[in-house]
Amino acid sequence: MANENNFQDIIAHCKEYGYIFPSSEIYDGLSAVYDYGQNGVQLKKNIRDQWWKSMTQLQDNIVGIDAAIFMHPLTWKASGHVDNFSDPMIDNKDSQKRYRVDHLIEGHAEKLEQEGRKEEARALLAKMDSLLAKDDFPALKELILSNGIVCAVSGTANWSDIRQFNLMFQTQIGSVSGEADTIYLRPETAQGIFVNFLNVQKTGRMKIPFGIAQTGKAFRNEIVARQFIFRMREFEQMEMQFFVRPGTELDWYAHWKAERKKWHESIGIPADKLRYHDHVKLAHYANAAVDIEYEFPFGFKELEGIHSRTDYDLKQHQGLSKKKMQYYDNDLDENGKPYGNYIPYVVETSVGLDRLFLAVVSMSYKEEKWQKEDGTEDSRVVMRIPPKLAPYKLAILPLVKKDGLPEIARDLMHECKEFFHTFYEEKDSIGKRYRRMDAIGTPYCVTVDHQTKEDHTVTIRDRDNMTQERIHLNEVIQKIREAIK
Numbered sequence: 001m002a003n004e005n006n007f008q009d010i011i012a013h014c015k016e017y018g019y020i021f022p023s024s025e026i027y028d029g030l031s032a033v034y035d036y037g038q039n040g041v042q043l044k045k046n047i048r049d050q051w052w053k054s055m056t057q058l059q060d061n062i063v064g065i066d067a068a069i070f071m072h073p074l075t076w077k078a079s080g081h082v083d084n085f086s087d088p089m090i091d092n093k094d095s096q097k098r099y100r101v102d103h104l105i106e107g108h109a110e111k112l113e114q115e116g117r118k119e120e121a122r123a124l125l126a127k128m129d130s131l132l133a134k135d136d137f138p139a140l141k142e143l144i145l146s147n148g149i150v151c152a153v154s155g156t157a158n159w160s161d162i163r164q165f166n167l168m169f170q171t172q173i174g175s176v177s178g179e180a181d182t183i184y185l186r187p188e189t190a191q192g193i194f195v196n197f198l199n200v201q202k203t204g205r206m207k208i209p210f211g212i213a214q215t216g217k218a219f220r221n222e223i224v225a226r227q228f229i230f231r232m233r234e235f236e237q238m239e240m241q242f243f244v245r246p247g248t249e250l251d252w253y254a255h256w257k258a259e260r261k262k263w264h265e266s267i268g269i270p271a272d273k274l275r276y277h278d279h280v281k282l283a284h285y286a287n288a289a290v291d292i293e294y295e296f297p298f299g300f301k302e303l304e305g306i307h308s309r310t311d312y313d314l315k316q317h318q319g320l321s322k323k324k325m326q327y328y329d330n331d332l333d334e335n336g337k338p339y340g341n342y343i344p345y346v347v348e349t350s351v352g353l354d355r356l357f358l359a360v361v362s363m364s365y366k367e368e369k370w371q372k373e374d375g376t377e378d379s380r381v382v383m384r385i386p387p388k389l390a391p392y393k394l395a396i397l398p399l400v401k402k403d404g405l406p407e408i409a410r411d412l413m414h415e416c417k418e419f420f421h422t423f424y425e426e427k428d429s430i431g432k433r434y435r436r437m438d439a440i441g442t443p444y445c446v447t448v449d450h451q452t453k454e455d456h457t458v459t460i461r462d463r464d465n466m467t468q469e470r471i472h473l474n475e476v477i478q479k480i481r482e483a484i485k
């Protein structure tokens with residue numbers, strides 16, 4: 001497992017190379033809110049595009065939508081978020097610090113594990129899971145006390161009782177204050193899909209099983225927002241709801257569980273950095289749920305959730321809106337009769353774009369050292385981002401700023417821009433420019449030198465193995481396109 005120090009280096013690197021900045025930094029930032037810089041926004045877009053393509057373009061029966069962030073407040077009553085979207089939390093009376101109960105206990109279990117007390121850690125987590133499943137708050141508090149768990153700030157065990165804390169942000173809609181209605185910033189994108197289920201089904205003439213995909217912002221007032229972009233108050237989700245015939249949902253659940261892990265591997269995440277974690281405590285809407293976890297620098301944590309959501313959401317919306325949420329299935333059952341009207345069951349895949357971004361950045365960040373031929377040491381920081389995700393695919397570097405080399409380089413850049421993101425740089429020594437491109441994660445650099453003027457060849461340098469070869473100017477575009485296919 002990578003260590004926390006390395007994580008601090010990754011955070012600093014993200015800032016230094018235009019990937020991620022703290023939000024409104026000149027005012028000392030805003031807790032758990034971040035801005036994506038010039039390179040970050042491009043990496044994020046490339047990840048989102050891969051997901052969108054795999055979910056829509058490459059499927060026969062999944063279409064996309066883009067629903068508004070604001071929704072009718074009854075949406076959140078129907079979905080259960082008004083009543084249930086809360087985490088048990090506990091306050092330390094001395095430090096006034098608030099903790100999520102599961103985080104507090106998990107933190108203690110991690111400590112036990114580091115001390116080699118693995119069995120105790122496992123037993124503690126098992127006990128916590130079973131008490132959380134029963135919402136037994138007095139027993140959970142007793143568990144915290146009997147394990148001597150103290151606040152990291154005050155060092156005391158002077159704990160409040162455990163209470164539920166709703167994570168939805170509220171705001172007002174309407175221009176006249178007295179008439180204003182409380183509405184919520186959506187805590188998940190899924191409900192925008194549920195309320196549009198029949199619009200899409202009818203206008204798209206969709207036949208079950210079919211899916212609706214969406215990417216967009218979600219907002220949660222997280223009690224403990226920490227670990228950089230892992231847990232943010234404003235973040236982006238990529239969700240797909242797959243509508244199926246009742247009784248087939250667990251087969252589809254198994255299908256998407258396998259597909260989604262394969263997809264993460266297909267974008268370059270090593271299989272040994274991914275694992276499944278089946279839920280013990282199921283959410284109020286689910287009859288099966290699993291997390292795909294990634295090994296972040298701070299351990300294995302949830303990257304994506306796959307949930308069999310039953311017909312809970314559509315049924316709830318039908319109940320509250322009084323609008324039918326049924327589908328007519330004219331396929332025939334084993335008795336030769338049409339399946340007829342029913343509320344479909346739903347299997348959901350839900351991945352956090354920011355968490356996926358963090359996974360890509362943490363697996364790509366490498367500090368490398370090696371011995372040169374003359375025996376001295378050399379080093380670099382390189383982001384080994386898979387080429388198809390990298391913000392820039394190619395950097396074009398004239399060796400010197402004269403003798404007509406910048407002109408050739410700029411002509412090449414203009415040709416390349418049509419096909420992929422290309423970076424142009426003529427400042428500093430060529431070695432320094434290579435290092436900068438390594439740090440940004442640009443997979444290829446082309447250098448235009450004096451020989452280019454004679455035979456129209458350039459050197460192309462591979463970021464990962466630092467080898468260089470000479471190729472004809474005409475071959476550059478093809479070579480890069482092959483690499484990012």
Ligand code: ATP
Pocket residue numbers: 188220222229230231232233235236237302303304305350351352353354355
């Ligand atoms: P966690 O247990 O970590 O709070 P969750 O189980 O509440 O996550 P879901 O409701 O299943 O998360 O949301 C689906 C996905 O959205 C998660 O797998 C995660 O990638 C992402 N996500 C959820 N909350 C946040 C957040 N606060 N910041 C960034 N991404 C998030």
